[in-house]
Amino acid sequence: GQSLEQPSEVTAVEGAIVQINCTYQTSGFYGLSWYQQHDGGAPTFLSYNALDGLEETGRFSSFLSRSDSYGYLLLQELQMKDSASYFCAVRALGGKLIFGQGTELSVKP
């Protein structure tokens, strides 16, 4: 089967750093993506890891370990606008995305 596990909720304060973990079990793995979704709107792409290691894009970084079937999204210098749902998604054959259940991040003042 195919499954992804990520925490359902995370709470942090403004200015802090938060890490959202994702473990996966899928066939046909091509890479791990992260998407942000505000209040049921359009998911927006944050990052993608095809190879092991860390990818950094501004305040957001993403890490992948293929041998451990594990990745994480690191958000630094948290802002109130970062409050949203974050989804890890395995990119499978043909580019289809298999999403996790999502992590709701609440940023408090």
Place this chain on the structure above:
Amino acid sequence: ETGVTQSPTHLIKTRGQQVTLRCSSQSGHNTVSWYQQALGQGPQFIFQYYREEENGRGNFPPRFSGLQFPNYSSELNVNALELDDSALYLCASSLMEATEAFFGQGTRLTVV
């Protein structure tokens, strides 16, 4: 703004009816995928179209069908609606080998 537009934004249908949802892909994108997102859940892959041909399907029954047109716009059709079909339906466009998919705002379907 991703350039992917979906219509309608909201829709209410009765159980047993049929519905057609539409998606206009971002310019230049040849691949469109449809996802169903129930409240509080992650998007679930329905199917993907590449150059007007179905190119992968998730675990959805045949009453979920689709089309992709020569201009790469797309439709999702659902027959014999069930209450559990109530969800946000998302369309995503991309290039076939691209790592980033661009999502529309979705159509919120309510089946009563």
